[in-house]
Amino acid sequence: MDFTFPRELEKFRKLVREFANEVVRPASKAADIKHEVNMDVIRQAADIGLLGVPFPQKYGGVGAGETGYCILMEELGRTCTSTATTIGAHIGIGAMAIYLAGTEEQKQKYLVPLARGEKLAAFALTEPNAGSDAAGIKTRAVRDGDDYVINGSKMYITNGPLADVVSVLVVTDPVLKAHGGITAFIVEKDAGFQVGTVEKKMGIRGSATSELVFEDVRVPKENVLGQVGLGFIIFMQTLDTGRLTLGAATLGGAQEALEIAIDYARVREAFGKPIAHKQSIQFMIADMAAEVEALRSLVYRTAWMVDQGMPYTKEAGICKLLGSQIASRNIHRALQILGALGYSRDFPVERMFRDARIAEIFEGTNEIQRIVIASQLFREVGVRIRP
Numbered sequence: 357m358d359f360t361f362p363r364e365l366e367k368f369r370k371l372v373r374e375f376a377n378e379v380v381r382p383a384s385k386a387a388d389i390k391h392e393v394n395m396d397v398i399r400q401a402a403d404i405g406l407l408g409v410p411f412p413q414k415y416g417g418v419g420a421g422e423t424g425y426c427i428l429m430e431e432l433g434r435t436c437t438s439t440a441t442t443i444g445a446h447i448g449i450g451a452m453a454i455y456l457a458g459t460e461e462q463k464q465k466y467l468v469p470l471a472r473g474e475k476l477a478a479f480a481l482t483e484p485n486a487g488s489d490a491a492g493i494k495t496r497a498v499r500d501g502d503d504y505v506i507n508g509s510k511m512y513i514t515n516g517p518l519a520d521v522v523s524v525l526v527v528t529d530p531v532l533k534a535h536g537g538i539t540a541f542i543v544e545k546d547a548g549f550q551v552g553t554v555e556k557k558m559g560i561r562g563s564a565t566s567e568l569v570f571e572d573v574r575v576p577k578e579n580v581l582g583q584v585g586l587g588f589i590i591f592m593q594t595l596d597t598g599r600l601t602l603g604a605a606t607l608g609g610a611q612e613a614l615e616i617a618i619d620y621a622r623v624r625e626a627f628g629k630p631i632a633h634k635q636s637i638q639f640m641i642a643d644m645a646a647e648v649e650a651l652r653s654l655v656y657r658t659a660w661m662v663d664q665g666m667p668y669t670k671e672a673g674i675c676k677l678l679g680s681q682i683a684s685r686n687i688h689r690a691l692q693i694l695g696a697l698g699y700s701r702d703f704p705v706e707r708m709f710r711d712a713r714i715a716e717i718f719e720g721t722n723e724i725q726r727i728v729i730a731s732q733l734f735r736e737v738g739v740r741i742r743p
């Protein structure tokens with residue numbers, strides 16, 4: 357076993373860390389206050405290839421695989437959860453669905469400009485009445501000659517107001533029981549969907565989340581992603597990547613919280629010496645470090661499994677479940693160590709605290725992750741369980 361990163365990935369981490377510290381970090385506070393995406397940051401990320409990190413070079417990407425993509429998400433997660441969310445929704449679910457299931461023609465037409473960062477992607481599954489029960493969606497696509505006509509609405513779509521290309525899950529056959537009647541489509545903004553309500557959020561305010569409304573949106577049959585009736589499985593496979601890399605972003609947040617806590621504890625004095633000398637502080641910092649180290653091993657082992665072509669649905673669910681909890685816990689601990697300073701809007705821990713909470717909810721709630729993990733475990737012993 358070799359736990360070292362290849363030299364080119366170490367170089368890649370250095371590049372991303374510099375970008376995250378010099379470009380992403382300084383912009384994060386204003387994006388939170390203004391409640392808007394800093395598109396200049398996203399454009400600069402695109403300019404150095406960061407919007408296509410995992411995809412092969414022949415599709416306009418960097419070819420850094422899932423491990424490289426996790427490095428990107430970890431470094432963005434350290435500096436700005438909103439930027440990690442915008443870029444994660446673009447790469448890890450919006451464009452990834454096309455990479456995993458698209459035809460060669462679809463990849464050339466859609467994935468290449470997305471990977472180059474010329475266009476922005478989103479992934480539309482959730483609806484007003486279906487989120488956890490992904491097969492319960494109601495948005496319909498009806499065949500009309502060589503086209504499909506889509507009607508319905510999607511909710512809580514990250515990048516919704518900004519996306520040029522959206523991977524959308526719809527029902528094509530309501531008679532066929534659940535999964536087989538569901539199909540994924542690639543829908544361009546020009547096809548005519550509307551941006552509905554834009555969400556006002558507690559955290560990740562530097563990312564944009566909205567409703568997408570489809571009223572007689574016509575798309576050619578060539579925009580069926582993969583095959584008719586395979587949409588549910590394509591979206592689940594895509595979410596596997598999303599959940600792993602969300603775990604990587606939470607690793608970044610958890611690590612950042614640890615470093616902030618150590619930095620503060622070594623200089624802040626109470627009762628005549630730095631609080632680093634207090635066991636109560638040491639114990640919190642030790643727990644933070646222990647959880648970060650465990651999460652790091654888990655995330656990069658899972659990324660390695662993906663790059664080896666191994667199944668990883670269960671592990672991705674575990675990365676997301678534990679990562680979201682560890683980030684929330686570590687930021688909570690850092691805030692406690694910083695006391696009133698941590699609670700102040702002048703200091704980033706307050707924003708990190710608000711930003712971290714969503715990771716327990718999106719890309720499948722943590723309750724859903726437990727269902728995914730348990731159903732994989734039972735599958736291994738030949739038992740199908742139902743949510």
Ligand code: COS
Binds near residue numbers: 479487490589719720
């Ligand atoms: N990879 C490949 N195939 C998968 C899969 C995966 N990760 N997950 C499920 N499938 C397949 C199953 O193997 C099954 O196919 P077979 O019948 O041929 O075996 C089919 O898809 C249906 O799977 P399942 O019976 O598990 O589907 P359920 O309707 O019971 O739903 C959950 C399963 C709850 C896990 C799913 O609906 C889910 O993930 N929900 C959360 C959705 C979500 O993350 N929403 C957040 C918004 S998107 S950012």
